[in-house]
Amino acid sequence: MISRKQVGALCALLLCTAARVQAQPGGAQPMDGEYAAAVKSWTTKPEFMSPLVDHLPVSSTIPSPKQVLGKHIGAPDTLHYYEQIVGYYRALAAAAPDRVKIVEIGKTEEGRENVIVMISSAKNMAGLEANRENLAKLADPRGLSAENAASLIAGTTPIYHISAGLHSAETGPPEMLMELAYRLLADEGETFQRIRDNVIVSLSPVLEADGRDRYVDWYYRNLVDERDDQTKPGGPPYWGKYIYHDNNRDINLSDTSAQELMKWYLHWHPPIMHELHESVPFLYTYSGMAPQNPDLDPLLFAELPWFSNFEMAQLTKYGMPGVWTHGYVDAWTPGYLAFMSSNHNGMLRMYETFGNAGATTMFRHVAPDPASGLGRDQTSREWYRPNPPYKEVMWSMRNNTNYMESAIISALDMTSRFPRVILENFYKKSADAVSKGTNEAPYGFVIPAGQADPSRVKFVTDILQLQGIEIGAAKQAVKLKEGTYPAGSLVVKLDQPYGRLAKILLRKQDNYPDEKLGTYDDAAWTMGLMAHANIVESADKALLDVPTTRIESYTPAGAISGSGAKAYAVLDEGSVNMASLRYKLAGIEGITIVEAPFKAGGTTVPAGSFLVPGSAYATLKPLVESLALTAVGVSDPGKAKVHASALPRLGVFSTWGATQDVGWLRYALDKQGVDYDLVFKERVRQGNLKADFDVIILPQQAKSAKDIVFDIPKTGKPLPYTKTDQYRFLGDYGSSPDIRGGMGLEGLAELKKFVDAGGTLITTGRASEVPVDYGFLSEIGSKEPAKGFYAPGPIVKAKVVKPESPVFYGYGGDLKDGVMPVRWAQDTTYYVPERLKGEVLMRFPGGGKDSVLSGFIRDGDKLKDSPAIINAPVGEGRVLMFATNPIWRWQNWGEFRMLYNAVLNWKELGMTDEAPPAPPEVPAAQQ
Numbered sequence: 009m010i011s012r013k014q015v016g017a018l019c020a021l022l023l024c025t026a027a028r029v030q031a032q033p034g035g036a037q038p039m040d041g042e043y044a045a046a047v048k049s050w051t052t053k054p055e056f057m058s059p060l061v062d063h064l065p066v067s068s069t070i071p072s073p074k075q076v077l078g079k080h081i082g083a084p085d086t087l088h089y090y091e092q093i094v095g096y097y098r099a100l101a102a103a104a105p106d107r108v109k110i111v112e113i114g115k116t117e118e119g120r121e122n123v124i125v126m127i128s129s130a131k132n133m134a135g136l137e138a139n140r141e142n143l144a145k146l147a148d149p150r151g152l153s154a155e156n157a158a159s160l161i162a163g164t165t166p167i168y169h170i171s172a173g174l175h176s177a178e179t180g181p182p183e184m185l186m187e188l189a190y191r192l193l194a195d196e197g198e199t200f201q202r203i204r205d206n207v208i209v210s211l212s213p214v215l216e217a218d219g220r221d222r223y224v225d226w227y228y229r230n231l232v233d234e235r236d237d238q239t240k241p242g243g244p245p246y247w248g249k250y251i252y253h254d255n256n257r258d259i260n261l262s263d264t265s266a267q268e269l270m271k272w273y274l275h276w277h278p279p280i281m282h283e284l285h286e287s288v289p290f291l292y293t294y295s296g297m298a299p300q301n302p303d304l305d306p307l308l309f310a311e312l313p314w315f316s317n318f319e320m321a322q323l324t325k326y327g328m329p330g331v332w333t334h335g336y337v338d339a340w341t342p343g344y345l346a347f348m349s350s351n352h353n354g355m356l357r358m359y360e361t362f363g364n365a366g367a368t369t370m371f372r373h374v375a376p377d378p379a380s381g382l383g384r385d386q387t388s389r390e391w392y393r394p395n396p397p398y399k400e401v402m403w404s405m406r407n408n409t410n411y412m413e414s415a416i417i418s419a420l421d422m423t424s425r426f427p428r429v430i431l432e433n434f435y436k437k438s439a440d441a442v443s444k445g446t447n448e449a450p451y452g453f454v455i456p457a458g459q460a461d462p463s464r465v466k467f468v469t470d471i472l473q474l475q476g477i478e479i480g481a482a483k484q485a486v487k488l489k490e491g492t493y494p495a496g497s498l499v500v501k502l503d504q505p506y507g508r509l510a511k512i513l514l515r516k517q518d519n520y521p522d523e524k525l526g527t528y529d530d531a532a533w534t535m536g537l538m539a540h541a542n543i544v545e546s547a548d549k550a551l552l553d554v555p556t557t558r559i560e561s562y563t564p565a566g567a568i569s570g571s572g573a574k575a576y577a578v579l580d581e582g583s584v585n586m587a588s589l590r591y592k593l594a595g596i597e598g599i600t601i602v603e604a605p606f607k608a609g610g611t612t613v614p615a616g617s618f619l620v621p622g623s624a625y626a627t628l629k630p631l632v633e634s635l636a637l638t639a640v641g642v643s644d645p646g647k648a649k650v651h652a653s654a655l656p657r658l659g660v661f662s663t664w665g666a667t668q669d670v671g672w673l674r675y676a677l678d679k680q681g682v683d684y685d686l687v688f689k690e691r692v693r694q695g696n697l698k699a700d701f702d703v704i705i706l707p708q709q710a711k712s713a714k715d716i717v718f719d720i721p722k723t724g725k726p727l728p729y730t731k732t733d734q735y736r737f738l739g740d741y742g743s744s745p746d747i748r749g750g751m752g753l754e755g756l757a758e759l760k761k762f763v764d765a766g767g768t769l770i771t772t773g774r775a776s777e778v779p780v781d782y783g784f785l786s787e788i789g790s791k792e793p794a795k796g797f798y799a800p801g802p803i804v805k806a807k808v809v810k811p812e813s814p815v816f817y818g819y820g821g822d823l824k825d826g827v828m829p830v831r832w833a834q835d836t837t838y839y840v841p842e843r844l845k846g847e848v849l850m851r852f853p854g855g856g857k858d859s860v861l862s863g864f865i866r867d868g869d870k871l872k873d874s875p876a877i878i879n880a881p882v883g884e885g886r887v888l889m890f891a892t893n894p895i896w897r898w899q900n901w902g903e904f905r906m907l908y909n910a911v912l913n914w915k916e917l918g919m920t921d922e923a924p925p926a927p928p929e930v931p932a933a934q935q
Contacts, residue, residue: 037065037066037195037196037197038065038066039063039064039065039066040063040064040065040066040072042080043063043064043072043074043080044062044063044064046080046083047061047062047080047082047406047410048062050082050083050084050369050404050405050406051404051406051407051410052369052401052402052403052404052407053401053402053407055327055328055329056290056328056407056410056411057328057410058323058326058328058410058414059326060326060413060414060417060418061187061409061410061413061414061417064080064187064190064191065191065194065195065196065197066194067193067194069103069104070100070103070104070190070193070194071099071100071103071190072190072194073096073186073187073190076095076096076099077092077096077186080187081183081184081186081187081409082183082184082187082367082404082405082406082408082409082410083367083405083406084367084368084369084404084405084406085232085367085368086367086405087179087183087224087227087228087366087367088182088183088186088224089220089221089224090120090214090217090220090221091221093182093186093213093214093220094121094123094213096186096189097110097123097125097186097189097211097213098110100125100127100189100190100193101125103193104193106130106133106134107127107128107129107130107133107193107204108125108126108127108133108193109125109126109127109133109136110123110124110125110126111123111124111125111126111272113268113269113271113272114264114265114267114268114271115264116216116217116218116248116264116265117218117248117249117250117263117264117265118218118248118249120217120218120221121217122217122265122268123213124169124210124211124212124272125189125210125211125213126167126208126209126210126211127189127192127193127204127208127209127210127211128165128204128207128208128209129204129205131205132165132204132205132208133208136208139164139165139208140275140276140277142160142163142164143164143166143167143276143277143278143279143434144277145160146160146161146164146277146431146434146435146438147277147352147353147434147438147505148438148505149435149438149439149442149505150442150504150505157435157439160435161428161431161432161435162428164431165206165207165208165427166206166207166208166278166279166280166423166427166430166431166434167207167208167209167210167276167277167278167279167280168207168208168209168210168278168279168280168282168419168420168423169210169211169212169273169278169280169281169282169349170185170188170209170210170211170212170282170284170416171211171212171215171269171281171282171283171284171345171346172184172185172211172212172213172214172215172284173212173213173214173215173216173217173219173220174215174216174255174256174283174285174345175216175219175247175253175255175256175285175286176216176219176220176222176223176243176247176248177223177243177247177286177365178284178285178286178287178363178365179223179224179227179286179363179365179366179367179405180286180361180363180405180408180409180412181284181285181286181361181412182213182214182220183367183405183409184284184408184409184412184413184416185211185213185284186213187409187413188211188413188416188417189211191417192204192209199417199421199424202421202424202425203420203421203423203424205424206423206424206425206427207420207423207424207427209420210276210278212269215255215265215269215345216247216248216255216265217265218247218248218249219246219247219248219252221737222244222246222247222737222738222740223243223244223247224737225244225735225736225737225738226243226244226729226735226738227366227367228735229728229734229735229738230725230727230728231243231365231366231368232366232367232368233368234366234368234370235368235369235370235371236370236371237364237370237371237372237373238373239723239724240365240370241720241724241727242665242720243365244729244738245664245665245667245729245741245742245747246667246671246740246741248263248265249671249740249741250263250671250672250674250675251263251668251671251672251675252667252668252671253668254668254671254672254897255345256283256285256344256345257341257343257344257529257897258343258345258897258898259341259342259343259533259897259899260471260897260898260899261471261474261475262675262897262898266345267474269345269348270348270474270475271474273348273349273352274352274475274476277352277354278349278354279349279354279355279430279431279433279434280349280354280355280357280423280430281346281348281349281354281355281356281357282346282357282358282359282416282419283344283345283346283356283357283358283359284358284359284361284412284416285358285359285360285361286360286361286362286363286365286408287360287362287363288336288360288362288386289330289362289372289374289386289387289397289398289401290328290329290330290331290361290362290397290407290411291323291328291330291331291332291359291360291361291362291411291412291415292332292333292336292337292359292360292361293315293316293319293320293331293332293333293357293358293359293415294312294316294333294336294337294356294357294358294359295312295313295316295317295333295334295392296308296309296312296313296338296339296356297334297335297336297337297338297339298338298339298521298522298525299338299339299340299520299521299522299525299527300338300339300340300521301339301340301341301342301512302519302521303508303511303512303515303519304339304342304350304351304508304512305353305437305440305441305508307433307436307437307440308350308355308356308437309339311355311433312339312355312356312357313333313334315355315357315419315422316333316334317333318418318419318422319331319333319415319418319419319422320332320333320394322414322415322418323411323414323415323418324394324395326414328395328410328411328414329395329396329397329398330362330393330395330396330397330398331395331411331415332386332390332392332393332394332396333392333393334390334392335390335392335393336360336386337358337360337528338525338527338528340520340521340527340528340529340531341527341528341529341530341531341533342509342512342513342533343529343530343533344356344358344529346358348475351475351506351508351509351512352475352476352505352506352509353434353437353438353441353505353506353508354434354437355430355433355434357419359412359415359416361408361411361412361415362374362397362403362407362408362411363405363408364403364404364405364408366405367405368405369402369403369404369405370402370403371400371401371402371403372400372401372402372403373399373400374386374387374397374398374399374400374401375387375399375400387399438505441504441505441506441507441508442503442504442505442507444502444507444508445501445502445503445504445507445508445511446503446552449547449549450502450511450515450545450546450547451501451502451503451546451547451548451549451551451552452499452500452501452502452503452507452510452546452551452552453499453500453510453514453543453544453545453546454486454488454490454493454497454498454499454500454543454544454546454551455468455469455497455498455499455500455541455542455543455544456493456494456497456542456544457482457493457494457495457496457497457498458494458496459541459542460581460582460821461540461541461581461582461583461818461821462564462636463564463583463584463585463635463636464539464540464541464582464583464584464901464902465498465541465562465564466562466563466564466636467539467541467901468535468536468539468541468543469498469561469562470561470562471513471535472500472510472513472535473560473561473562475506475509476505476506477500477504477506477509477510478500478501478504478506478558479498479499479500479558479559479562480498480499480500480501480554480556480557480558480559481496481497481498481499481556481557481559482495482496482497482498482499482554482555482556483495483555483556483557484555486499486551486554487550488546488548488550488551489546489547489548489550490544490545490546490547490548491544493544498559498562499551499554499556500514501551501552501554501556503552513533513534513535514534514535514536514543514545515534515545516532516534516537516545516861516862517531517532517533517534517862517863518862520863520864523864523866526798526800527800529800529801530800530801530863531800531801531802531863531864532801532802532803532831532861532862532863533862533899534803534861534862537803537829537861537862537902538803538829538831538899538900538901538902539900539901539902540582540822540828540829540901540902540903541902564636565633565634565636566632566633566634566635566636566637566638566639567632567633567638567639568625568628568629568632568633568638568639568640569639569640569641570641571622571625571626571629572622572625572641573622573625573641573642573643574622574641574642574643574644574645575619575620575621575622575641575642575645576619576620576622576624576625576628576639576640576641576642577602577608577611577613577617577618577619577620577639577640577641577642577645577648578617578618578620578628578632578637578638578639579611579613579614579617579637579638579639579640580602580614580615580616580617580618580817580818581614581638581818581821582818582819582820582821582822582902582905583635583636583637583818583905584680584901584904584905584908585635585636585637585680586616586618586637586818586905586908586912587680587681587682587905587908587911587912588635588680588681589618589631589632589635589637590618590653590655590912591655591680591681591682591683592631592681593618593620593624593627593628593631594655594683596620596621596624596627597621598620598621599618599619599620599621599652599653600618600619600645600648600650600651600652600653601616601617601618601619601650601651601652601653601814601817601912601913601916602614602615602616602617602618602619602648602649602650603615603649603650603651603814603916603919604649606647606648606649608640608641608642608643609640609641609643611640613640613642613648614817614818614820615812615817615820616814616817616818616909618653619642619645619648619650620639622641651913651915651916652915653912654914654915655683655912656701656702656703656768656911656914657685657700657701657702657703658682658683658684658685658701658702658703658704658705658911659684659685659686659687659697659700659701659703659704659705660673660674660677660684660685660686660687660704660705660707661687661688661692661704661705661706661707662686662687662688662707662709662742663688663689663709663710663715663716663719663720663750664688664689664719664720664729664744664747664748664750665710665715665719665720665747666709666710666711666715666716666719667709668709669707669708669709669773669893670686670707670709672895672896672897672898673705673707673772673895674686675898676895676898676904680904680908682908682911684705685700685701686741686742687701687704688742688744689719689744689749689750689751689752689755690744692751692755692758692759693751693752693754693755693758694758695758695761696758697758697759697761697762697767698761698762698765698766698767701762701767702767702768702914703767703768703769703770703910703911703914704759704762704767704768704769704770705770705771705772705907705911706759706769706770706771706772706775706778707771707772707773707775707893707895708772708773708774708775708833708834708893709774709775710774711774712774712777713774713775713777713778713780713781713782716750716774716775716778717750717751717752717753717755717756717778717782718749718750718752719747719748719749719750719751720747720748720749720750721748722748722749723748726745726746726748727746727747727748728744728745728746728747729742729743729744729747730743730744730745731743756778756782760782760783760784762885763784763882763883763885763886763887764882764883764884764885765883765884765885766883766884766885767885768885768886768887768888768910768914768917769784769882769885769886769887769888770887770888770890770907770910770911771887771888771889771890772833772890772892772893772894772895772907773833773834773890773891773892773893774833774834774836776836776838776878776889776890776891777790777836779882779887779889780838780889784882784887785878785880785882785887785889787840787841787844788838788839788840788841788844788847788878788880789838789839790836790837790838790839791836791837791838791839792835792836792837793835793836793837793867793868793870793871794867794870795867796866796867797835797865797866797867797868797870797871798865798866798867799832799835799864799865799866799868800863800864801831801832801833801863801896802831802832802860802861802862802863802864802865803829803830803831803832803860803861803862803863804829804830804831804832804852804854804859804860804861804865805827805828805829805852805853805854805859805860805861806827806828806829806830806850806851806852806853806876806892807826807827807850807851807852807853808823808826808827808828808849808850809826809848809849809850809851810848810849810850810920811823811826812919812920813849813879813917813919813920814909814910814912814913814916814917814919815849815877815879815888815906815909815910815913815917816849816906816909817905817909817913818905818909819905819906822902827853828902829861829862829902830876830892830894830900830903831892831893831896831899831900831903832865832892833890833891833892833893833896834891834893836891837871837874837875837891838874838875838878838889838891840875840878843924843925844880844924846920846921846922846923846924847878847879847880847921847922848875848877848878848879849876849877849878849879849920850875850876850877851873851874851875851876852871852872852873852874852875852876853872853873854868854871854872855868855869855870855871855872855874856868856869856872859871874891875891876890876891876892877889877890877891877892877906878891879917879918879920879921881918881921886917886918888910888917890906890907894906894907895907
């Protein structure tokens with residue numbers, strides 16, 4: 009942070025700039041000659057520079073990045089920690105308090121401050137609150153006449169929000185934004201004067217602050233001297249605490265920083281949000297290419313190329329090769345972080361700039377290796393890429409800065425020239441959203457009251473309300489052509505500003521524009537299907553007239569009968585909170601789990617319910633009520649068929665090179681309070697796993713079974729991930745002196761010994777290939793799907809063939825003819841011989857279009873009857889394989905319980921085992 013003493017020193021430093029100042033003719037603002045020479049030397053080819061950034065104006069009042077940080081932006085081998093970055097913005101705010109506002113919006117997962125920096129002219133900043141109120145009225149134009157809207161637009165300044173550092177390995181954007189902020193304050197030229205007068209620029213300096221510090225440590229420890237892009241090691245095992253790269257696909261906003269940004273957005277309503285990324289050469293600017301989500305406003309898809317083509321034209325005019333649009337990221341899924349703008353009638357903008365995952369200048373092989381079979385060639389000339397990137401290039405951090413900063417200045421210039429158009433479009437999209445929900449079916453959604461598990465409803469409504477979607481509780485029975493629903497049912501009407509978003513999130517994805525097109529992320533995300541909550545889409549316009557009371561939060565309360573019973577049955581209606589309850593009751597002896605339904609008074613107690621001794625009533629009551637569960641007294645628990653509830657010593661295996669999917673599992677387990685230990689290659693190789701663990705989960709991770717076993721190749725130098733005095737941000741969530749090598753065959757053998765000795769191994773998704781491909785299950789095989797098969801995360805039907813298995817406790821109400829929705833997780837399918845069909849707990853009954861509930865599968869007919877869950881005894885233990893991924897991101901909440909059930913009932917997973925049929929006897933005469 010910047011102290012008062014440091015601010016004083018900076019002011020003195022600002023007076024001592026004469027040595028580096030170049031006088032300009034005609035009294036123009038002086039320029040920093042040292043900067044011009046430095047950035048020219050750091051730029052590897054003249055054409056990688058633009059006239060927008062080849063100079064830096066000198067200010068006597070505003071400190072430059074070098075004056076605060078010691079070097080100009082883009083210096084080789086130099087990255088800045090989060091505290092340094094925020095410190096620079098604090099210095100700007102101290103120097104220009106009338107033009108800079110720092111908004112603290114919360115804390116990161118690890119407790120760092122989360123800030124947004126707002127910059128504009130002194131006049132705009134003085135009227136910032138009034139401007140915010142105007143934008144809020146344009147965002148919700150109900151009751152606003154066209155004339156009043158025009159008047160508001162004339163007196164309002166658009167906010168252009170720019171975000172950096174969401175992906176920690178994309179190190180350039182947080183550096184570049186500091187130089188951009190300086191220019192926004194210090195440059196006295198016409199372009200920047202117009203930007204200040206006509207735009208309020210807001211910045212997220214680093215969206216993933218925790219990951220920034222961890223990555224900078226890793227860079228200085230392991231990457232700073234790496235100059236070969238073909239052998240350079242990857243990044244650290246973790247960025248943030250849980251999510252890693254998927255924080256750009258956190259559709260349900262599970263991450264704390266994403267939630268805080270969403271709240272800030274709904275308070276300030278920036279019409280444009282621009283996310284800065286790094287990947288493809290040399291600069292890609294998002295155009296909203298097909299497949300496009302048709303439920304978004306068509307005006308959005310006209311705005312996006314308006315900006316992207318202008319930027320491409322400007323940089324191409326400057327002679328900068330490799331600037332392109334189209335042909336990369338589509339506009340189908342609403343789950344990318346900056347889509348919060350497009351989802352709320354604003355405009356998403358996004359760049360991908362070529363980066364080296366650090367500040368080291370290195371020779372880059374840009375065109376894909378033909379032998380690898382990986383990736384499209386992004387060096388070809390196309391209509392959307394008129395001046396393509398080079399096939400090989402020497403690339404520097406300063407090149408990266410030049411491209412990104414030149415493009416963003418062009419975007420801000422465009423906005424400053426058309427501020428009224430930006431605001432008119434923002435208002436028009438908001439008004440059209442209300443109009444569409446008023447005049448076109450569907451008109452809304454009903455979440456019927458009385459659902460067995462209200463926690464699933466709360467999961468959905470919390471996410472909807474976090475995003476500003478209005479929900480009302482019906483004051484009386486709701487009678488529609490789709491059916492009649494009781495009073496208290498929740499109603500989401502679409503005649504509201506964010507009705508389009510509600511429709512996108514709640515409807516079935518049955519409107520994919522062209523199944524011949526691939527999509528960048530999942531094809532389906534229907535919240536009701538994902539959560540196993542009953543949500544009814546209504547095409548009855550009468551829904552709009554249903555009397556409702558708007559609710560701020562849906563908070564169901566649990567209930568428990570009075571004290572004094574011999575035992576209490578906590579009814580299992582499928583709530584994920586049953587797992588939370590069991591772990592919160594870890595200290596209570598004598599808890600059992602019901603194996604078959606029975607009657608307690610007038611209540612049916614389902615299988616999976618907990619029987620808790622009556623002596624624990626005082627502990628049980630507040631937990632049941634807060635977790636929205638139901639418990640009833642049982643006078644004669646001895647009549648119930650039960651098994652003892654023993655919490656396992658649980659391990660979760662993680663590779664070092666692919667922690668993301670493990671992170672989502674960790675997030676879910678932590679949210680539910682499930683106790684576990686992370687297990688890495690070091691512990692597995694040590695052996696004797698049964699001494700410490702009863703159950704080990706091998707979750708989906710990496711790209712293949714081979715990658716899970718061997719992980720990061722043991723080539724090059726050791727890669728330590730340990731905490732030291734110098735590298736304070738490494739060694740979190742596990743540590744290793746060298747993360748290379750994987751468990752290997754040695755560790756795999758120990759994992760097999762664990763199962764043979766009586767351990768339970770649970771595998772999910774892609775990781776289920778490990779026990780099959782490496783011989784744990786000798787008669788079960790894996791197979792690749794037919795050529796042409798494509799299933800980008802659709803929601804499909806799954807047939808439960810052994811509903812009495814503990815894996816399906818709580819799922820009785822979800823099954824219709826034994827079928828429930830699951831997310832398709834991977835392309836690999838499994839073969840189980842007929843004699844072992846009793847080991848299959850769930851199958852995919854179809855494979856064609858009839859089996860798809862949301863999204864789509866291309867050429868999926870051959871998937872018919874392929875196993876979805878396999879439960880196989882091995883030695884003294886067992887392997888439970890999910891071909892699905894029952895914990896996928898923070899989305900398929902309805903499937904989470906299957907994994908929790910397996911953990912809670914680990915000793916009873918053999919309950920439905922069937923011995924394979926014996927071969928027929930050979931007739932005596934033939935013996």
